Amino acid sequence: MKHHINFKVNGDDYSLAVDPWRTLNEVIREDLNLTGTKLGCGTGDCGACTVLLDGRSVSSCLTLAVSVNGKSVMTVEGLAPSGEELHPIQEALIQTGGIQCGFCTAGMEMSALNLLNQTLSPSETEIKSALSGNLCRCTGYNQIVEAISMAADKMRDNAAEKEEQ
Template sequence: MQVNIEVNGTSQSHDVEPRTLLVHYLREECDLTGTNIGCDSSSCGACTVHLNGEAVKSCTVFAVQADGQQVTTIEGLAPSDEQLHPMQQAFHECHALQCGYCTPGMVMAAVSLLDEVPDPTEREVRVGLEGNLCRCTGYHNIVKAVLEAAGGAR
């Protein structure tokens, strides 16, 4: 089935099987491998992307469901090759990553969280990121980075 999806501002058109998951579509058809596959069962959040501006787990969405919609991946977040998105910058400055595997999903979930709750408390950040697991258990600096990014936006 032909699907037309706007990925990171660019129109993409591919012929996919209906059973193709969005994460496989992004990685294998669009060659955007920044979105990771972790648990593959909608628990870990490593595959988090934005669908029409909201964080979703792309391992639990069929590409055909995103037909005609807008998808943003970690590759589409930074305004330019020279400049990081404020959330990426905050992760960088707060050392909010250890192995880095969860980071793309964490950043995408955190950006979506601040869209909905622009000035969160620490508790709201922790609850808001409950769908993302960091198996290095580096949560403290991740929370710090999200609060830092929220502060920068103020």
């Protein structure tokens, strides 16, 4: 039996009928066509499917779509809603060479956002621990850690500027 759910994705309201055995990952990729979120291991180890659910990072492959009724989801598409102007985390990843094949990138960005929502002055250890659930097989991680530190500085400056205005 399909279940009716209402939920937000990147600020937009959706109303869908879903089979209970479908994951949030399947529904956002297949029904909403938001394919920025990837599916890697399917067991919560690799982090490629990471999205924010009510502001907290979760593995969308281990979240039943039916369970997000009334909740708010943010996917990588929500990081750069205009489709043109990139988020500071994304700009920094390009600058440092933190992107190679790109498969882990969306998940990395969502985990980075989850961290930077809590602190804009993370230590290197905090960054590494925040990324402990995201695997990258290309970059060796150094550039990604560097990018997040760079993005934090940028976002801190932006926030300070806003305060001055």
